[in-house]
Amino acid sequence: MGVAFWITFLPLISFLLCGAVSFFRINSFRQRSHYFGVTAVGISLILSTVTLLKIGNRTFSETWFDWFTSGGLSAQFGAYVDQLTAVMFFVVTFISFLVHIYSIGYMHGDPGYDRFFAYLGLFTFSMLALVAAPNFLQLFFGWEAVGLSSYLLIGFWFRRKRAADAAIKAFLLNRVGDFLFILGLIIIFWTFGTLDFHEVFSSVNSASKATLSLIGLLLLGGAVGKSAQVPLHTWLADAMEGPTPISALIHAATMVAAGVFMIARCFPIYDGGNVLPIVGIIGTVTAFGAATVGLTQFDIKRVLAYSTLSQLGYMFAALGVGAYIYAMFHLFTHAFFKALLFLGSGSVIHAMEGEQDIRKMGGLGKYMPITTATFIIGSLALIGIPPLAGFFSKDRIISATFSNGHTGFWFFLTAGAFLTALYMGRLIFLVFFGKERFETREMKHLHESPTVMTLPLIVLSIPSVVAGFLGEWFEEFLKQAIPNHVEELPHSTELILVTITVSLALLGLLISAMVYFARKIDPESITENPVIKPIYTLIYNKYYFDELYNLLFVRGVGFGLGRLASLLDRYVIDGIVNGTAQLTKWSGEILRMTQTGVVNTYVAYMVAGTAIILIILLLF
Numbered sequence: 001m002g003v004a005f006w007i008t009f010l011p012l013i014s015f016l017l018c019g020a021v022s023f024f025r026i027n028s029f030r031q032r033s034h035y036f037g038v039t040a041v042g043i044s045l046i047l048s049t050v051t052l053l054k055i056g057n058r059t060f061s062e063t064w065f066d067w068f069t070s071g072g073l074s075a076q077f078g079a080y081v082d083q084l085t086a087v088m089f090f091v092v093t094f095i096s097f098l099v100h101i102y103s104i105g106y107m108h109g110d111p112g113y114d115r116f117f118a119y120l121g122l123f124t125f126s127m128l129a130l131v132a133a134p135n136f137l138q139l140f141f142g143w144e145a146v147g148l149s150s151y152l153l154i155g156f157w158f159r160r161k162r163a164a165d166a167a168i169k170a171f172l173l174n175r176v177g178d179f180l181f182i183l184g185l186i187i188i189f190w191t192f193g194t195l196d197f198h199e200v201f202s203s204v205n206s207a208s209k210a211t212l213s214l215i216g217l218l219l220l221g222g223a224v225g226k227s228a229q230v231p232l233h234t235w236l237a238d239a240m241e242g243p244t245p246i247s248a249l250i251h252a253a254t255m256v257a258a259g260v261f262m263i264a265r266c267f268p269i270y271d272g273g274n275v276l277p278i279v280g281i282i283g284t285v286t287a288f289g290a291a292t293v294g295l296t297q298f299d300i301k302r303v304l305a306y307s308t309l310s311q312l313g314y315m316f317a318a319l320g321v322g323a324y325i326y327a328m329f330h331l332f333t334h335a336f337f338k339a340l341l342f343l344g345s346g347s348v349i350h351a352m353e354g355e356q357d358i359r360k361m362g363g364l365g366k367y368m369p370i371t372t373a374t375f376i377i378g379s380l381a382l383i384g385i386p387p388l389a390g391f392f393s394k395d396r397i398i399s400a401t402f403s404n405g406h407t408g409f410w411f412f413l414t415a416g417a418f419l420t421a422l423y424m425g426r427l428i429f430l431v432f433f434g435k436e437r438f439e440t441r442e443m444k445h446l447h448e449s450p451t452v453m454t455l456p457l458i459v460l461s462i463p464s465v466v467a468g469f470l471g472e473w474f475e476e477f478l479k480q481a482i483p484n485h486v487e488e489l490p491h492s493t494e495l496i497l498v499t500i501t502v503s504l505a506l507l508g509l510l511i512s513a514m515v516y517f518a519r520k521i522d523p524e525s526i527t528e529n530p531v532i533k534p535i536y537t538l539i540y541n542k543y544y545f546d547e548l549y550n551l552l553f554v555r556g557v558g559f560g561l562g563r564l565a566s567l568l569d570r571y572v573i574d575g576i577v578n579g580t581a582q583l584t585k586w587s588g589e590i591l592r593m594t595q596t597g598v599v600n601t602y603v604a605y606m607v608a609g610t611a612i613i614l615i616i617l618l619l620f
Contacts, residue, residue, distance in 0.1 A: 374458060390464075
C-alpha cells in the first residue's frame with residue numbers, strides 16, 4: 001500500500017480503536033482516546049506534507065482493492081493524487097490535527113469523550129477518501145460518509161432536542177442534494193459507460209453540450225446541498241448545536257469544502273456545458289445574502305456560520321466565472337482563518353461557561369489576551385485587510401469577476417466585503433472590548449483557556465497571516481491540475497479595484513467601531529427606524545427560508561404527502577400483505593376439508609382427477 005493509503009486510512013484506524021474503547025467501555029482509555037486520534041492524524045499530516053512538497057509536476061495512482069464488478073460497472077477503491085489532491089490532503093489533515101489537540105481541552109470531562117474522538121476519526125477518513133477518489137463512485141462513498149459522520153457530530157449531544165433536530169435537518173437537506181447527485185452519476189455512466197475520472201474527462205468532447213449541462217446541473221445540486229448554498233443552506237447555521245471543534249472542522253476544511261472541490265475536479269464537464277453562470281449566480285446570492293444575515297445575529301457561532309456561507313459563496317462565484325484556481329486558493333486560506341475563528345469562539349464559550357450571546361459579553365480582551373489577539377488576526381484575514389491571507393485570495397476572486405465581464409457579480413461581492421467588515425467588527429467590539437455585560441459572579445471564572453486550546457490558535461494565526469503570500473506559487477502549482485480562465489486586467493484597473501475593496505472594508509470597520517465601541521451611534525435607533533425595521537426584521541429572520549420550507553414541506557405539501565403515504569401504507573401496502581395472508585388462510589381451510597384420512601375418499605379423488613384430465617385431452 002502506498003502513501004495515499006496510509007494518509008487516508010490512519011484516521012479510520014483511529015475511529016476503530018476509539019470506537020472499540022467506547023463500545024466495550026474500557027474505562028482506562030475512555031478519557032485517553034485522544035492518543036489514538038492525535039497520533040493517527042499526526043502521522044497522516046506528516047505524510048500529507050511530504051506528499052505536497054514532493055509531488056512537483058507529476059501525478060500518481062494507487063489501487064487498494066477491487067470494490068465490485070456488476071455488468072458493465074466496475075469500481076476500484078484507491079487514490080488519484082495530483083496537485084489538487086495533495087493540497088486537500090494537507091488542508092484536511094492540518095486542520096483535523098489541530099482540532100484533535102484543541103478538543104482534548106474543550107471536551108475534557110465529557111461523558112462521550114471517547115465517542116467524540118471516534119467520530120472525529122471517521123469524519124477525517126471520509127473527507128480524505130473523498131478527495132483521494134479516482135472515480136465518481138468512491139467520490140460518492142466519501143460524499144455520503146461525510147454526511148453520515150457530520151450527522152453524528154452535529155447531534156453529538158443528542159439528548160438536547162435542538163442538537164438532535166439540527167442533525168436531522170442537516171441530514172435531510174443534504175439528502176435532497178445527494179438525490180440530484182446520484183442522478184448525475186447515473187447519466188454519467190449512461191453517457192460514458194464508466195465512472196472513472198480519467199476516462200470520463202477524456203471523453204467529454206464526445207458528449208453533447210446539453211448532456212454535459214444536465215450532468216453539471218445535477219452535480220451542482222449535490223454541491224449546493226453539501227456546501228450549503230442557497231437554497232439548501234439553512235442547515236449550516238443550525239449545525240452550530242454540535243461541539244465547537246466540530247464547527248471548526250465542518251466549516252474550515254471538510255464537509256462544506258467538498259462541493260467546491262468536486263466542481264473544480266469536474267472542470268471538463270463544466271467547461272463543456274452551460275452551467276457555470278448558474279454556479280456564479282448561486283454563489284453571489286449566497287455571498288451577499290449570508291453577509292446581511294450575519295450582521296443581525298447575536299450567537300457568536302452563528303455569526304461565524306453565516307460568514308462561512310458568505311465565503312463559500314465567493315468560492316462558488318469564482319467557479320462560476322471559470323477561476324477554478326482562485327476558488328481553491330480561497331478555500332486554502334479560508335481553512336486557516338475560519339478554523340482559527342471557530343476555535344477562538346470556543347475558547348470564549350469555554351471561559352463564559354457555555355454562554356454564546358454576544359450581548360452578554362464585552363471586555364473579555366483583558367481576561368483572554370491570547371484568544372483576543374488570535375481572534376482579531378483571524379477576523380482581519382476574513383475581512384480581507386492586507387497583508388493577511390484573506391486579502392490576497394478574496395481580492396483575486398473579486399478582480400476575476402470584473403475582468404471576465406461579470407460586473408453584477410463584482411458589485412455584490414464588493415458590497416459583501418463591506419458587510420463582512422461590519423459584522424466582524426461588530427463581533428470583535430461586542431465580545432472583546434467595551435463595557436462588561438456579564439454577571440459579576442462570572443468574573444471569577446474568566447480566564448484564558450489552557451495551553452492545549454490556545455496552542456492551536458497560535459499555530460493557526462501564522463498561516464492566517466502568511467498564507468496569502470503563497471498565491472503565485474499556489475497558482476503555478478495548481479495549474480497543472482485545473483485551469484484558470486481569467487482575463488488579465490491592466491495594472492491600473494486592478495489597483496483601482498483593490499483600493500475600492502480595501503477602502504470599503506476599512507469603512508466597515510470604522511462604522512462598526514463608531515457604533516459598537518465608541519457608541520457614537522445607537523444601533524437600536526437604526527433598527528427601530530420605520531423604514532429600516534421591516535428590512536431588519538426580514539434579514540434577522542434569515543429571509544424566512546425556514547418558515548417557508550416548514551409551510552411548504554412540513555405543514556403543507558409535506559403534510560398532504562404524509563397523509564397520502566399513510567393511507568397508501570394502511571390500505572394498499574398493508575392491504576396486500578394482510579390480504580395475501582388471509583387468502584392463504586382461507587385456501588388452507590378449504591384444502592383441509594379434503595383431508596379426511598379415509599383411503600377410499602383419496603382413491604375417488606384420483607379417479608375423478610384422471611377422468612377430468614382425459615376429458616380435457618379429448619376435447620382440446
